Amino acid sequence: MRKVKIVIITVVIAITVLFVAQNQPYFQQRHRFAFDPFMLEPITLPELPNLFYYGICLGVGVLLTWLTMLIGRFRIKKELKALRQRTASQQVTIDTLNQELAEAKAVGVGATTDLQSPDTAVPEKTAPAAGADTV
Secondary structure, three states: OHHHHHHHHHHHHHHHHHHHHHOHHHHHOEEOOEEOOOOOOOEEOOOEEHHHHHHHHHHHHHHHHHHHHHHHHHHHHHHHHHHHHHHHHHHHHHHHHHHHHHHHHHHOOOOOOOOOOHHHOOOOOOOOOOOOOOO
């Protein structure tokens, strides 16, 4: 997987360099970027080549992607921590139940347990007599 990632990144960089090299006159043109917020004074940057603005946009995109992935990692780590705590508590319960089972077997408890004593056993259903009418 790591080699595939390296190959993909290399191909993307090569295509980007080729694109910029073939369109050099466009990327060397100078433009002024102006941002005019509604209630504030306009913000104007000095004249810079188009390549600089494309680089800024690419950098902002990479930064936003990285931040999104970072937030996702924190969520996953939080969920993993909660699942590990849940697993630990369930393992304690399993160990307790296994210990109780071992003690019960050592004492020699037969078919009846605390959950189903002979007094509270469910009565068996009897089959209807042959020829009985059912409504």
